[in-house]
Amino acid sequence: MCTTCGCSNMEGVIITDPASGAMRILTKAERDHMHAEGHPGHPHAHTAIYAPAHTHPHTHEAVVEAIPAALHGTTIALEQEILSKNRRIAERNRGWLSSRGVLALNLVSSPGSGKTSLLERTLRDLRGRVTMSVIEGDQETMNDAERIRATGCKAIQINTGKGCHLEAEIVGEALAALDAPADSVVMIENVGNLVCPALFDLGERAKIVILSVTEGDDKPLKYPHMFHASELMLINKMDLLPYVDFDVERCIANARQVNPNIQALRVSATTGAGMEDWYHWLQDLLHSSQMGRLVHSAV
């Protein structure tokens, strides 16, 4: 365990490439070491409680960041941001993605909003226009990665076990396994949960919240953090609107009460209605990120 990143204990996470069947089960000790590449040189003052004693060699090159702690007798002033580890690793992911010109989007929603169906349709409709690959996050099963693979798209499955959200560290591992080509899009389908994923930056360009009309137009008020954190709301299952008590305008107004800048699009992954608007949004963002990379590399 290390102060720089404050490893959390997420042992038992499984990363699987369904194409090859290659599977990696992260043990606690492995989790404690995954970060080493991000900040070589930290002193490895691990205690036996958090990690097995190390006997293997490490390369320690960089100077460790100063620990922001000042001793005052027995009181230690820390001022340490609890999520700083995740943020730092997310920034590393972001840098890695932008250096390759890869646009990563974090899709968040409650279970059953139709995220995977929306992704399947998107992948099929944009085949030949946009290169995409997918990181699937679920507590259990390979079901979604298999559905994505059936579209002909590369997918990596993360099974979080008990975890209710994806974190930057594990997504970094999945990105390495995915090896997305330059100028492509990586869709990260987060664990179905409208609360916890709002807090964790994965290094994505934007969070996209998917809300289906069967869930109720008050969801943005009930789960405000998620709508506050998202740039775009896709209102899915619009084909079911005649059968449910859901006011689309009220839903959008509720979302804008939480996040005045949130954009909203009405779609149906089943019928395809409105999907072109979503594809335009996606392609505009992809072009602007590619332009950004070209400008950056020209400077």
Added chain:
Amino acid sequence: MHELSITRNVVAIVSEHAQQRKVLRVTLEVGELSAIMPEAIRFCFDICTQGTPLEGARLDIMQTPGSATCRDCGAEFALHDILARCVCGGTHLVRRGGDELNIKEMEVA
């Protein structure tokens, strides 16, 4: 239950700083607009600290208030609820604070 992974981070960071000494007290700063329930942190803290230098430590949680500036009328005011509006009715608010999630200090034996 993101509070569980957050509490694990707290235990990990504090244990590192404790350098084998017993931890008597930990003070956290949690913004009232953050999506963190102090009670859930307390619940997880008892479980996550078992067998660590933090076992039995007192947990103090300071809740820091949020504030906002209204883009419509320019008013600055305390924001206690993520869904609150400005008195002018404006909802276009720029948040100033309330999202904090920090370990302020710790006390070791």
